[in-house]
Structure formats: C-alpha cells, structure tokens
Amino acid sequence: MQTCKEEVTIIGAGLSGSLLATMLSDVGYQVKVYEARADMRKANISAGRSINLALSSRGIKALKAINIFAEIESSLVPMYGRELHLSDGTIKYQPYTKNGHDAIYSMSRGELNKILLDAAEKTKNVELKFNSPCREVNLENKEIIFADNSIEKFTNCIGADGFNSALRKSICDSNEVNVEKLGHQYKELTLPAKNNDYQLKKNALHIWPRGEYMLISLPNADGSFTMTLFLPEQGDYTFTSLNTKALVKDFFIKHFADVAKLLPDLEEQFFANPVGELATVRAEKWQQEKSVLIGDAAHAIVPFHGQGMNCAFEDCLLLYQLLKKENVDVAQAFNEFFVKRKPNADAIADLAIENYEEMRSKVRDEKFHLKKELAWHLKELYPQDFIPRYSMVMFYEIPYSVAKKLGEIQNNILDHLTEKMNFISDLDYRLASNLIENELTPHRKLLWIM
C-alpha cells in the first residue's frame, strides 16, 4: 500500500468498475464507487448482460496483478476447443490450439462480480454506494448529478458505467459517438445438469452454426450450460416472428433437434427470458481533463470473440500502471490511456464482428478447417513469425491492433497457399517459406512494440 493520493470517483460497480476500484486503492487512492443497482451480494438481481462469460489471458493477467485470480480459479470451467454441432447431426471437435492444452475459461458473471466487490470492500480505501444511478455529469463544475437530483463533487471521475454510459454523454457530443447495431439479437436458455452431470461435453464451447443464425453453449461449474441463441432482426426466424410455443418448438426441432430433446421446458424458457440487443460503440473521445471512460462505456463490442470483459480488464491494468506512478499528472495519464487503448479497442471491435461470421457460417466450410490446420502447421514451422490470429487474441497479450494487422497478412498467406491444396500434405513448402519471409517477417517487429 502506498501513501494516500487524490480521490477517484468511479461510476459503475460492474466488472471493470469493481476491479479498478481495488487496483487504485492498492496504490493509495481513496475511491468512491456509485452503482445504479442494488448490492448484488444481498439482493437477488441479475448481474447484467449474460449469465456466464469466457475469461482468457488478458483478463487473467489483470486479475493476477492484484492477486484476485487465485480466488476465482476453482470456479472456472476450462474450454479447450469448439464442439461444432452441424445440421446433419455430425459433431466435430476443434481444439483451440494444436497442443490441446490452451483453454479459455467459463465463469459465472454474477460470481465474478461479487468476488470483485468483496475484494474492493476489503481494501478499506473503497467506499461502495449502491442504488445510486448517475443521471449526468457536469464536467465543468466537477459534479455528478444523480437520478434523485442529489449532487456529489468529484476530483477525478472514471466512467465504468457500461453500454449506456452517462459520463460518455457528457464527454462526447452525439456526433462523436457511433452506435452500430449488429442487426442480430440474443436470448439465453439454461440446459440443466442431469444426475449432477453435464448433458454435453463439459470442457468445450459448443456451437450450432446455421448460417444466418446460431446457438452457442458454455458450461457452468454446477453441471448446467448457458445457451445463447442469436437471431437476425429481419428474416424467416426472428425473436418477433417466433411468437407461439408451437413455432418455437418447430424451429428447434428443425434446426437444433439434439437441443430440443434436452430442453423439456424450452418454450417456457423462451418466452420467460428477455431478448438482448447487440451493438458496437465507438466514441471519438474517452477523456476530458480528469474524467475518463473505460470498458463498455468507452468501447462496447459484440460478444463473438469473448473479449468485451477481457478488454475492459486490460483497460483497468493499463490505468493501474499509469496511475500508480508517484506524482502522476492524472489528466495526462488519462490522455495517455486513451491514446494507447483507442486503436486496440477499434481493432477488437472489428475482430469481434468478423468472428460472428466465422462462428455461424465459416466453420461449416471444409476450406476453413484446412486453413486452420495449416495455420497450426505454420506455427510449428515458424514459431517466431506465425501465430494464428485466434491465439494472438485469446492466449497472448499482443495488442489487438497488432493481432488484427498480422492476422490480415497471415490470412492472405493462408488463402494463397490453400488455393491448390486439399490436404496438408499438398503444401508447397518453398512457397510458404517465401511468403512468410517476404510478407510476414518484415512486420515481425510489430510483435515487440507492446
């Protein structure tokens, strides 16, 4: 613990707000956190945007920085690959990496948020205030105005208030924020445990790719799975058009027959559970003097790369590193944070949208699998140069913008090499070596600019 620094006010005690509160307290700041909802450790409320989440290396690194990872480790369910449930009933398992050991981890959002709140409270430098929805922020007077019209002054303000951030509305004019709707919505369903056991392969992320729509499923520690159905807003099947129990049942029997058999209460769940919206938020400004946005407030993304929270935790880690310096100029640190993170937030936003196309459609294509296999083969042959893009995002902390750039070059190389290939044994090794040397190696230094 360091000497006491300035006071920091955080709006939002979700995933990033509660983690950052602990980090800042750890380096001597007095932290006040205002959260709109009730204390989820006492009230029975939903934790927010999804029931469970995939945690990967960036998020883990941030949690380890303040020794919280050890507390959640036993609640994580590792997922070592994708299990694809194809329309013809076949099942195809695709490990995330060739060694089969690299995993992403499914975790209950609510449990994680509660652990983060406990950790923040334990530090003694953090004051958590629940049922305190912020209505607006007056940046000039440094005031937070709450829904009940009460006002609190602040010295430094961090907006961790998610997708509809109130602080963002004060920092940016409406023409400085672009909210791009995906055009697809989602609904969660629960597949319960049977005889205390999992009804699908436990250590995998399950995907039912169906082109315009898809179903995915992540395991929970209690033996259940949380399934998420994604449907377009327009088309044959939408959450609006599936408006009777019979239509829902028919839709599942036709397109997800195996799931229909496992969910006896499918129709009840379908009509009881809400429809969620998906959009990407790109804000041109995240900072104004001593106020800054982090996490979804700054850069909400669609969930198809499992990176929204991981990216938000990476934000927290960078701010923690910048603000822990002695005699820090907070406004300058906030600006440095924006300059460093903005290109990376934009890149992961693009990659997340692209990954939707991959998950719901491309995974059904034989060429896609050949390219994946070739990518792993090239990784073995050129371990310093060729790291498959999925791995760069999920298992490394390579900046997202670098992963995106290198991923594009690698994808062109894979397209070129697989033009005349049907099997890995058809690989033209000389061509591969030339392409890597001429097109990828010159960009290798990008990997070390972190």
Ligand SMILES: Cc1cc2nc3c(=O)[nH]c(=O)nc-3n(C[C@H](O)[C@H](O)[C@H](O)COP(=O)(O)OP(=O)(O)OC[C@H]3O[C@@H](n4cnc5c(N)ncnc54)[C@H](O)[C@@H]3O)c2cc1C
């Ligand atoms: C279906 C789905 C699945 C996802 N899966 C994954 C995944 O597998 N992996 C991953 O990394 N990410 C995933 N994400 C993304 C992830 O949920 C978000 O990126 C993450 O929650 C961002 O954290 P945050 O703290 O910035 O915002 P939030 O978690 O949204 O927290 C914001 C907090 O601020 C509070 N708040 C809001 N407005 C106010 C206000 N005016 N005043 C006071 N408090 C306020 C809210 O109540 C909330 O507690 C998924 C998202 C969705 C929708």
